Amino acid sequence: MxxxxxxxxxxxxxxxxxxxxxxxxxxxxxxxxxxxxxxxxxxxxxxxxxxxxxxxxxxxxxxxxxxxxxxxxxxxGLAQGDQLHPVQAAFREHHGLQCGFCTPGMIMAAVDIIRRHGPGIDETTIRHELEGNICRCTGYHNIVKAVKAAAEQSGGMAEAAE
The missing domain is CATH 3.10.20.30 (Beta-grasp domain)
Known part of the structure; x- marks a missing residue:
């Protein structure tokens, strides 16, 4: 122990x-x-x-x-009380989830991706960065849309107060 x-x-x-x-x-x-x-x-x-x-x-x-x-x-710990984190809100708005099993890992990875790449991140980079996260429902199109939208909306400041 x-x-x-x-x-x-x-x-x-x-x-x-x-x-x-x-x-x-x-x-x-x-x-x-x-x-x-x-x-x-x-x-x-x-x-x-x-x-x-x-x-x-x-x-x-x-x-x-x-x-x-x-x-x-x-x-x-990502949301602040009842207020969703910008990435969580983007996943909801852009239907970046289906069964939801991969969603927590996708969201946490997306927050890190946006922190590192900023608001101008392109779709190719998002797809490459998410290669280590598997969605069994093949919902990648909407996941990528959600990550891109969150990056643009947040101005690259999508990280939570860690």
Whole structure:
């Protein structure tokens, strides 16, 4: 067992976990934050994307102990109360979701993409950047539209207060 102390969605958290506990398991099972999904267990699908110290990571590839001392942002921490984050609002407005399983990971990846590329991001770059996130419903067209709209609307400032 190892003690892990981190900030999750702005709240300090300390827990004892097994050494081999993945960050996605820590978030879902230990903290009850089930918005981060486990889709493949092999880091291929991107359903588990969260931000660690402001950078998008696949939480199924990181041990909880590796996040010790870090700030973690999950889909649950993205909105400000009842006000959706601009990327969440764009996904809703442009129907960038279908079954919704990939949506949390897509949104978290999109926030990071917009942060890094800014408001002038083009469709080709968005598609390339989202290659690590799989939508089984093949809703990529509307997902790309949503990311582009969010980037344009936010002026590139789509990151949450991390």
């Amino acid at each position: 190892v003690s892990v102390s981190l900030t999750v969605n702005g709240k300090a958290v300390t827990r004892e976990v097994e050494d081999r506990t993945l960050l996605v398991g820590f978030l879902r099972e230990t903290l009850g934050l089930t918005g981060t999904h486990v889709g493949c267990d092999t880091s291929q699908c991107g359903a588990c994307v969260v931000h660690v110290d402001g950078v998008a990571v696949k939480s199924c590839t990181m041990l909880a102990a590796q996040a010790d001392g870090c700030a973690v942002l999950t889909i649950e």
